[in-house]
Amino acid sequence: MSKPIATVAVCGAGGTMGAGIAIVAARAGFRTICHDVAIEGLDRTLKQTEGFLTKSVERGKMTGADKDAAMSRLSRTTALDDLGVADLVIEAVFEELSVKRALFKKLNAICPDSTIFASNTSTLSITEIAGGSGRDDRVIGLHFCLPAQMMKLIEVSPGIKTSAATLEAAWLWCEKAGQLPVKTQDKPGFILNALLVPFNNDCIRAVEAGVASPEDIDKAIKTGLGYKMGPLELVDLVGLDTQVRLCEAFYPITLDPRAAAPPLLRRMVAAGLLGRKTGRGFFTYNSGKMFGA
Amino acid sequence: MRYSIRQQGESRSFPQGDAFLAAAASDGEVVIYLGVPLETDDTKGAILIELGLECLGVHTGERVGEEGSNVLGFARYRNGGDAPTQLVELVRQPNTRPDAIAAARAVFEASGFVVVVASDQAGRIIDRLVRPKYNAALRFLDEGLATSKDMDLTCRLGLGYPDGPIERVERGGLAYHYDVTAALFAVTGFAAYAPARRAMVAKQRDGA
Numbered sequence A: 001m002s003k004p005i006a007t008v009a010v011c012g013a014g015g016t017m018g019a020g021i022a023i024v025a026a027r028a029g030f031r032t033i034c035h036d037v038a039i040e041g042l043d044r045t046l047k048q049t050e051g052f053l054t055k056s057v058e059r060g061k062m063t064g065a066d067k068d069a070a071m072s073r074l075s076r077t078t079a080l081d082d083l084g085v086a087d088l089v090i091e092a093v094f095e096e097l098s099v100k101r102a103l104f105k106k107l108n109a110i111c112p113d114s115t116i117f118a119s120n121t122s123t124l125s126i127t128e129i130a131g132g133s134g135r136d137d138r139v140i141g142l143h144f145c146l147p148a149q150m151m152k153l154i155e156v157s158p159g160i161k162t163s164a165a166t167l168e169a170a171w172l173w174c175e176k177a178g179q180l181p182v183k184t185q186d187k188p189g190f191i192l193n194a195l196l197v198p199f200n201n202d203c204i205r206a207v208e209a210g211v212a213s214p215e216d217i218d219k220a221i222k223t224g225l226g227y228k229m230g231p232l233e234l235v236d237l238v239g240l241d242t243q244v245r246l247c248e249a250f251y252p253i254t255l256d257p258r259a260a261a262p263p264l265l266r267r268m269v270a271a272g273l274l275g276r277k278t279g280r281g282f283f284t285y286n287s288g289k290m291f292g293a
Numbered sequence B: 001m002r003y004s005i006r007q008q009g010e011s012r013s014f015p016q017g018d019a020f021l022a023a024a025a026s027d028g029e030v031v032i033y034l035g036v037p038l039e040t041d042d043t044k045g046a047i048l049i050e051l052g053l054e055c056l057g058v059h060t061g062e063r064v065g066e067e068g069s070n071v072l073g074f075a076r077y078r079n080g081g082d083a084p085t086q087l088v089e090l091v092r093q094p095n096t097r098p099d100a101i102a103a104a105r106a107v108f109e110a111s112g113f114v115v116v117v118a119s120d121q122a123g124r125i126i127d128r129l130v131r132p133k134y135n136a137a138l139r140f141l142d143e144g145l146a147t148s149k150d151m152d153l154t155c156r157l158g159l160g161y162p163d164g165p166i167e168r169v170e171r172g173g174l175a176y177h178y179d180v181t182a183a184l185f186a187v188t189g190f191a192a193y194a195p196a197r198r199a200m201v202a203k204q205r206d207g208a
Helices: A016-027 A039-058 A064-073 A080-085 A097-110 A126-130 A164-176 A192-208 A214-225 A231-238 A240-254 A263-270 B098-110 B126-143 B148-159 B165-172 B174-188 B197-206
Strands: A007-011 A031-035 A074-077 A088-091 A116-119 A139-144 A153-158 A180-183 B003-007 B030-034 B046-050 B071-076 B087-092 B114-119
Touching: A007 A016, A007 A080, A016 A031, A016 A039, A016 A064, A016 A139, A031 A039, A031 A080, A039 A064, A039 A074, A064 A074, A080 A097, A088 A097, A097 A116, A097 A126, A116 A126, A116 A164, A126 A139, A139 A164, A153 A164, A153 B148, A164 A180, A180 B148, A192 A214, A192 A231, A192 A240, A192 A263, A192 B126, A192 B148, A214 A231, A214 B087, A214 B114, A214 B126, A231 A240, A240 A263, B030 B098, B046 B098, B071 B098, B087 B098, B098 B114, B126 B148, B126 B165, B126 B174, B126 B197, B148 B165, B165 B174, B174 B197
Parallel strands: A007 A031, A007 A088, A031 A074, A088 A116, A116 A139, A153 A180, B003 B030, B030 B046, B046 B071, B087 B114
Antiparallel strands: A139 A153, B071 B087
């Protein structure tokens, strides 16, 4: 049995996902150290966290005292050495294998043997991330859903060498953090993205094949299947460039034709139509109304 | 807009007792064919023929991509044995008359349906898009990626879906999933539509 988890460190806490994970940990009573390379990002995270928790109080989801306690459990640092006190380190840094491996290798020299390393990767192999960390048996995948502070689900994925004790400790931590863990194998995209990325590609190919307009595809999926958001609206939200990156992560590993980036997607990215963030993707957002691209 | 119905046998879109059947007139500007061979009539605003897994061209014939008239296909979407949804997929051809599309849309929307228009391709919109996902989920189940419960929970909690892929395809019927994917695979040849092992088993047991 691993040491009980009392202190959690979040690497990449200056980003959206990392910030959300830090809220989950601090809200659940864990001392939480937010780490990133730039102090500005961490300051922004703490400010946004304060705002999020204040709204939670206003909505009656927590008391003012609970909010103050959660904020008092949060600290920030740009020094990796400060993470030596963590029982669990969750990384949410750039989705690049070499970056994650280098981080865990450095942390292995800083953290005690009992510390568990968790990766929030959505596409990379946990086993590959663990390789070279010096503690393959204490590395596990904890994939949160965006926005982490709102979504209960965590995909828990042990790598080939992850020990049963690590899995048990990580699982227990998820539950104590108020989350709902589901166990998946260490396969590309785990459950969520393995189903979602090819499905979104299929929808893009349907537009390209002239099956229907983006509006009608989304309308059909929402009305027929009861989804809250249409798949093309979702791709616009996530970003068409992000969808390309997901495809580039999946396809070389799976060689599944459905995971390959559709030509239309690449053309739209080349044209700067990246979705909501550029005001136009499959729909346009300039006037707040949606029109077919 | 008045519509009339010519029906033989049970309709998947409008089961017996459906209010849409009861509201039909004896003669209408739009004629709806449910299980009855198509008879063309250019004087009608639109002629709508209910489709199963086949393309509209099976009923109308095709002409080097120039086909189209006042005849449209349609199907009210339902997941196998589930009750029909409010979604009507209209199927058009390259030269389908715009006024016929408008008339068809008006008839269904006046009855409270949500209408989308698809070109005459296998699976229309929904089956074309979701059946490969259900196949993948069934394959993941065989490969031990996760339990069916966890896959379904992940889709409900992680994506906000009302149900997960396994519970949905099971509820609709695995043998029905076989029928749909076999039809799609026959037309497209895409491996993603090849019926999943569990669907094949269900179909074989269905026929046993």
